[in-house]
Amino acid sequence: MSTRGRVQPPMDHVGDAKALADRLLKNIDGKRDYVSQSLDIYTADVEAAVDRFDAQTKFCNQFKIGFPCILLSEPIPVDWSNLFAFFGLDILSKLKPPQKYDWFNQVGSSLALVGNWGTVTHISSADAISYFRTGLVRFLTVRFSARQSNISTNPGLQFRVITQGIGLRVHWSPAYFFNPQNVFGSPTSPVDAWIQPGKYMFGAVGPNLSLQFDPAMFDIPPLTQATLVSI
Secondary structure, three states: OOOOOOOOOOOOHHHHHHHHHHHHOOOOOOOOOOOOOOOOOOOHHHHHHHHHHHHHHHHHHHOOOOEEEEEOOOEEEEOOHHHOOOOOOOOHHHOOOHHHOHHHOOOOEEOHHHOOOOEEEEEOHHHHHHHHHHHHHHHHHHHHHOHHHOOOOOOOEEEEEEEOOOOOEEEEEEOOOEOOOEEEEOOOOOEEEEEOOEEEEEEEEEOOEEEEEOOOOEEEOOOOEEEEOOO
16 A cells, blocks of 8 residues: 555654653662663763762662752752762762761752752652653653754754853753753853753853853753843
């Protein structure tokens, strides 16, 4: 039977995002059996983020402490693995009790890790996993929506960030796992760079400005630029 003229069913970006998120997070905080598969989107960055989140969740559960999150419309888990050199390389057994570190204070506070930006709260690991998954699904939905452009093995999409100040260095974070250490480019304004599709947050730092993040989230695509109104 001829298939010419047959209409292809629409791609289910949300469904595919949920399926991948569930596969990535299967047995989180346990013995994970995730194996990378060839997909039509770029996933290496997400896989690495889930690995770090899993290690941090294990640490919080080991010491019976809450998982640190920044508060926007909902908690966003903070990626704090950069605080420890070689985190995950058999270092958990060598760490001192978390009371050693001020950033694990169970009272909401500003956290130096995020550049004195945002209110920090601590939630249970179970809740952190739930919020992580919700944000990851949103992120992956945006990325799956861009797969028709066949950019999964390319640098991504060209994007522009505009700041109110000049001479600043722009940083970015995935919107599901806050990590302000990723450098986008400099100096502003504007600054252009390549980035893989997803839902992101942007911030900036300068000679007279501590690292600050704009609370807005940007879907790339369809957006091609972000204007940071607070920086």
